[in-house]
Amino acid sequence: MAVIYRNLDRLSEAVPLFEKAYRLFQEVSGEKHPVTLTSLNNLAMTYRNVGRLSEALPLLEKAYRLSKEGLGKKHPLTLSNLNNLALIYQDVGRLSEVLPLFEKAYRLKKEVFGEKHPQLLGSLNNLAYTYLEQGNINKAIKYFEKFVEVVENLRSGDLSAENRQVLFEQFVPNYFKLSSLYIDQYRSLDAFRLAEMSKSRTLLESLATKLAAQKSGLTTTEQQQLQDYDARLASLNNRIAETLENNQLEEKIKLENETNQLVSRLNQFHQELMAKYPKYAQLSEVQIISAKEGAKSLPKDAVLISYIVNKNHVLAFTLQTDGTLTTHNLGVILELEKDLETYRHLASSFNRAPLRPVRVEEPSPQEKITALSLKLGKHLLEPLADLIKGKPRWIISPSGPLAQLPFEMLRFEGEKQPVVVSHQISYVQSLSVLALLQQRDKVYKQLGSRGSLLAMGAPLYEGTGTSNPSTVDFNIARQIVRRGGDYARAFGHLRLTWQNLPGALTELEQLEKLFKETQPRIYKQAEATETKLQSLNQQGILAQYRYFVFSTHGYLSPQVPELSSIVLGQVNNPPGIDGYVTAGEWPGYDLKSDLMVLSACETGLGELKGGEGVMGLPYALYVAGNKNTILTLWSISDKVTVEFITAFFAKLKAGVGQVEALTATKREFMKKGEPYSNPVYWAAFVLYGV
Known part of the structure; x- marks a missing residue:
């Protein structure tokens, strides 16, 4: 119950329950029992969350000491307590002690779990941001790169498309951060590649799988078998939904086991196809395209304009057909998401119903749209003007809320007409998606x-x-x-x-x-x-x-x-x-x-x-x-x-x-x-x- 209150941000109600739970666990199980130590950690971190740092600190020190004594220095709970102790030291300003603890936690986790285990992600994140705050950019980049390596390894496992999406969503801000650091270090190619890695990953995988089935010589029977697996998995998911609604727990467990077995057989079949058809193996593997290779995918009169967004912070890239790549940290654009929502609301409202009369001094909806077109153009296009104005065709790869913005309506400063008057504009999820769609185009022409x-x-x-x-x-x-x-x-x-x-x-x-x-x-x-x-x-x-x-x-x-x-x-x-x-x-x-x-x-x-x-x-x-x-x-x-x-x-x-x-x-x-x-x-x- 305390955990639920905490998850609902009802912390004042969670604290007394955590206190009571810890006291009772001590009485029943002893202070070194894992469940008691877990309860102690919960209580200490809740104190931290409500700002009671002076009470949280001795509890976390106690938790780490007791878990080392009772469970050993490499036990997962001990490592968790070690990490939390470093966090509280950071909160109270004992900065000289923070990095050694984070480094120690990371070293021990590597010994226990291996170089690429997801348990390392928390430690890598802590180390990267701590070094960044201390101004050690090279060390920060090193740990962000290791973070990305672990995430990529995790995504390559046997996960459903939905699970890969959910997994990646929580980690992608660190891809953005590393890309921005690369830009600051004038590592343009690395920054662009990482931006590509942070875009439309599941779509890329789905396109690659479809292309592999079409171009690698699979028999009709093999293609049908792949479709049958998908259909059976969909059917099992529906049956699981019915058992959840009817509280049929035993049936649900049975169906989930059946689903896991089917996924395992599908993965095995996939491996067999890869072994049998080298081209299938080659095409199934997603390739994140480089700027040099990707430039070959651009029409001669075009420029690629690629954005990545984290909250209201925007990075931009331009790529010319000759391979010239530029990177731009556009910084935080205040009220970006709000402006984009206002933009779409004004446009859709204009079509839907008669607009209310406006006061003489109040701008009309059309005037508001024009003003926003200029404002967004100033932030998103003006810094790139010298690189893109001379190109008749723009291929725009948006990101986040920018995917819902018609760039055609934007304007450069001092120009009365929107950019569509002088530029042809199309969109693509990423340069890597563009390259795969061009391969699809070749298949369809045959x-x-x-x-x-x-x-x-x-x-x-x-x-x-x-x-x-x-x-x-x-x-x-x-x-x-x-x-x-x-x-x-x-x-x-x-x-x-x-x-x-x-x-x-x-x-x-x-x-x-x-x-x-x-x-x-x-x-x-x-x-x-x-x-x-x-x-x-x-x-x-x-x-x-x-x-x-x-x-x-x-x-x-x-x-x-x-x-x-x-x-x-x-x-x-x-x-x-x-x-x-x-x-x-x-x-x-x-x-x-x-x-x-x-x-x-x-x-x-x-x-x-x-x-x-x-x-x-x-x-x-x-x-x-x-x-x-x-x-x-x-x-x-x-x-x-x-x-x-x-x-x-x-x-x-x-x-x-x-x-x-x-x-x-x-x-x-x-x-x-x-x-x-x-x-x-x-x-x-x-x-x-x-």
Whole structure:
């Protein structure tokens, strides 16, 4: 109970319980028993947390002394007490004693656990930051590098993709810190490589695995076996979720054991494929691309602009096609996250509803957006101006909240027009992802004839408006998803309703006319269902088309990001079909598409995970096999979307490249006059990919 109070930050209630627990453990088990020593450590560290340092210090000294006497100097509990003793010395200013204790803890842990055990991470972190505070940069870098080495070793183990994401998220701030130290030491190549290592790692692994299966000569049976493993694991996860809901503990344990055995067999099969097919082994291994190699992936007229963000601290890199790399510590940008959220809110509000009247002296929403465009441009682009202004094409690799910013709308100081007027802009999660997508492009060009367009939209929805789920509803849905991914039951608790989209029907009719001679597949209204999509996938039809368009509602769930989805038909669905094709379900589909256009609302958003980026629909579609994706960063009016998407595809059909076609469409809208010229109507569309 004391631990729970502590975890809830109810420390005043935790302290007396820890005191009582320690006293009773002493009476029952003796002062050197491990459980008593653990209780003593808990009490001392809670005193530290509430600022009672003079009481915490003697208790931690006692804990370390007794654990050495009773358990030995290399026992894990002794090492934990040693580390905590160093922390309290740091708090009370006994700095000359801190480093020797941290060094001793690290040395003993290496002897007990080995050079790359995760138990070393805490000690490495403490040593790195302590040396940094004392101004010994070289020593700090040394321990940060060892920290990264241990994390990389840990990530290479037999972990699920979800576990790798969760694991990496807690450690990625130290990658950022080391990269910033490299910049300060003029080690540009090292700084860039580490920045690449901190971006979209699980996506890279998923892309590499998919590419390996496609290019290494696996038999149809072997490829099917890999898919069967994934399907069986998904089924087991759903069954585990049901046992949790029904309190079937024994059944849960049984299913978890079965899951672990299946994961073990999958890993064994993976090892067999690597031994049998050297190319599979080569392609399965993720390569973090260097600046020199990555420069070869850039178009001749392009510059890569890569950012990494930790809280509001931003680092930037530029890479030219000749391999010239520059690094920039942009420092802490005050209110960055707040400004980005305000930016998106203003843009989406402008589209959604009539704005309240403003006082004469109050700036209009458009004026506020312009001011933010200048402010963000000053911080994010101006320091790079000499390196990027002369390049007609920018490939931007954003990070953290910057992934939800349309750089097209930003402005340089003194310029009246946004940068999209003179620059073509596309996005990619990292340079390493760009290189892998180019390999995917080469594979797809060898596929032979593919259909032109498959579109699905204007589904039949059952409601006349969107419901407003309660906090309780979201909490229940979150628990269901986190326990195993039973999305249908989770959506059932949310009870969402959606308006029909007459504009989507018009959009599909326009696309049907545009691609008439190439016989597109268009599924609308009663055919725009999840059941139909699943059937097309099972028949292998989805893998036969270059372009996809989904003209539907999009559901963004900040509370439960796994439920972010394309919303298909909600009427007359069979049991087990909810009509939501979620980010968690898309990787189960098989695509070989050059472009996916999601003209639904806010499909470019999702959960921001440290070290991964946006973990929503963009990530999921890449894993499914898509190459490029056009997404929306905020809600766009039905009518404007029809005109924008139709104009874009007309250029694409005429042979214009995707980035060029998207840029040209935006510039056309800028010249159309109100309301189309307003950036909130065209800047929401962004392209991720090659």
